[in-house]
Amino acid sequence: MRTLEGIKVIEVSHAGAMPFGGMILADMGAEVIKVEPPTGDQFRYSLHGGIMASMNRNKRGIVINLKNNEGRDILRKLCVQADVFLENYIPGNMEKFGFGYEDLSKLNPRIIYGSISGFGQTGPYKNLPGYDIVAQAMSGIMMCTGEPDRPPVRVGTSCIDFGSGMYIVIAVLLAMVDREKTGKGQRIDVSLLDTAISWMTHYIAAYSMTGEVPGRWGSGGSWIAPYQVFETADGPVFIGASTNRFWQSLCRIFGLDKLARDPKFENNEGRITHRKELLSSLTTFFKAQRLDDVLRKLSDSGIPHAPLLQIDQVIQDPQVKFRGIVHEMNHPEYGDIKIVKTPIFREGSVPDIKHPAPTLGQHTKEVLKELGYSEEEVQRLALDGAILLCDTEKRIEASVRGVDKGGDL
Numbered sequence: 001m002r003t004l005e006g007i008k009v010i011e012v013s014h015a016g017a018m019p020f021g022g023m024i025l026a027d028m029g030a031e032v033i034k035v036e037p038p039t040g041d042q043f044r045y046s047l048h049g050g051i052m053a054s055m056n057r058n059k060r061g062i063v064i065n066l067k068n069n070e071g072r073d074i075l076r077k078l079c080v081q082a083d084v085f086l087e088n089y090i091p092g093n094m095e096k097f098g099f100g101y102e103d104l105s106k107l108n109p110r111i112i113y114g115s116i117s118g119f120g121q122t123g124p125y126k127n128l129p130g131y132d133i134v135a136q137a138m139s140g141i142m143m144c145t146g147e148p149d150r151p152p153v154r155v156g157t158s159c160i161d162f163g164s165g166m167y168i169v170i171a172v173l174l175a176m177v178d179r180e181k182t183g184k185g186q187r188i189d190v191s192l193l194d195t196a197i198s199w200m201t202h203y204i205a206a207y208s209m210t211g212e213v214p215g216r217w218g219s220g221g222s223w224i225a226p227y228q229v230f231e232t233a234d235g236p237v238f239i240g241a242s243t244n245r246f247w248q249s250l251c252r253i254f255g256l257d258k259l260a261r262d263p264k265f266e267n268n269e270g271r272i273t274h275r276k277e278l279l280s281s282l283t284t285f286f287k288a289q290r291l292d293d294v295l296r297k298l299s300d301s302g303i304p305h306a307p308l309l310q311i312d313q314v315i316q317d318p319q320v321k322f323r324g325i326v327h328e329m330n331h332p333e334y335g336d337i338k339i340v341k342t343p344i345f346r347e348g349s350v351p352d353i354k355h356p357a358p359t360l361g362q363h364t365k366e367v368l369k370e371l372g373y374s375e376e377e378v379q380r381l382a383l384d385g386a387i388l389l390c391d392t393e394k395r396i397e398a399s400v401r402g403v404d405k406g407g408d409l
Contacts, residue, residue, distance in 0.1 A: 002029030002351075007176075009084040010035060010075070011059070012099070014042040016132065016158050017116045017192065018088035019055040020165030025084070025172065026058035027342040027351035033367060034059045035075065037066070038388050040360050053331055053357045054339045061358025062367050063388035066097045071386040077371050079104050079111065084172055088116040091126045101187045111185040112175040114168050120191035130192045132158040139196030140203065144214040152216065164195040225271040225278060226250075229308065230286040237286070237294055240304035244268065253297050256285065324350070331356040361388040 007030040011022040026032040043051045065071040079085055085104055087094050094100050101113040118130010133154050136142045142152040171188040203214045220228030227240040241247040244267055251260035259265055264274045271278055298305045315326050325341045341350045364387050368378050381387045
């Protein structure tokens with residue numbers, strides 16, 4: 001399961017997208033060293049530490065001050081030994097400190113250099129800051145998310161961040177294959193906006209065919225009916241009669257003979273045309289049913305359906321528990337926590353979580369000693385402000401907790 005063992009990754013990152021990508025590489029066995037500024041990752045203390053704890057497991061963490069000459073020397077030494085360099089700052093930031101692709105490829109021609117940014121390394125928006133919600137807004141995702149008579153909303157999780165992290169992993173693995181053939185590294189450019197637009201590919205294709213701009217359909221979709229969430233007497237349920245066979249089965253299971261016989265609802269085209277009338281009848285019917293009864297009747301039908309679960313229900317769900325992807329561990333800073341393993345089963349198992357996310361500067365001394373620095377040199381570098389050691393973490397934490405200024409290089 002540790003296929004990438006022996007691969008060394010230097011991750012100069014913050015927030016969500018690149019840490020998620022680095023996490024996958026670390027889970028697959030790569031040695032990932034996360035480099036933070038003295039203030040720590042921008043999101044180190046966000047969401048009660050949940051972002052840091054979940055996306056930085058299996059990594060070692062060091063603190064280097066890139067505004068310090070000796071700090072930059074340390075990072076250069078790490079990059080000479082590295083297979084992969086990952087960063088997700090605004091384009092041009094790494095170049096200012098001497099860590100652009102051209103700089104590092106001269107030091108190490110085999111290095112694979114991966115960047116995630118809001119809008120990519122080229123184009124008129126390249127220097128603008130980018131966030132998951134910005135990409136959702138500019139890609140059309142938000143305009144087709146939400147109820148038709150209410151304002152657009154963002155998707156409830158940072159899916160574009162995580163999707164971009166997945167794309168960077170795919171690109172790194174492809175670059176490794178290329179390097180085996182050529183002996184050379186390469187530059188990788190992934191943007192949040194490109195990722196978001198790639199997830200709108202079906203809408204873009206449909207628009208090019210029809211000229212129709214997608215609308216907002218709540219939990220449903222414009223091309224199928226009924227295919228959405230319905231309220232029961234004691235909780236919501238998704239029901240998707242995505243074929244005519246499923247529609248007939250739905251009517252038979254719940255005794256909806258009148259709807260089944262109505263020629264207006266005979267096929268999906270008719271159900272879409274008369275959607276308002278159809279949904280009015282179904283909404284009234286399901287509102288009078290109990291959720292358990294609905295789920296029981298649907299259980300062997302083959303009709304797509306699901307209860308809507310809160311997080312506390314998700315982690316207790318029998319299927320989730322059986323698959324074993326929710327991992328319990330003790331973190332020195334956050335205590336007993338649950339995080340999710342990378343859900344890629346190979347040979348019947350998913351990658352292990354070997355150790356928790358690092359505390360700020362936890363492995364700085366360890367990594368520097370591996371580079372050949374003596375104890376005296378490490379202590380001097382700490383005093384000179386080139387690095388941060390773990391024993392000064394609480395002082396730094398107290399100064400930045402709750403302050404949204406982390407990630408400053």
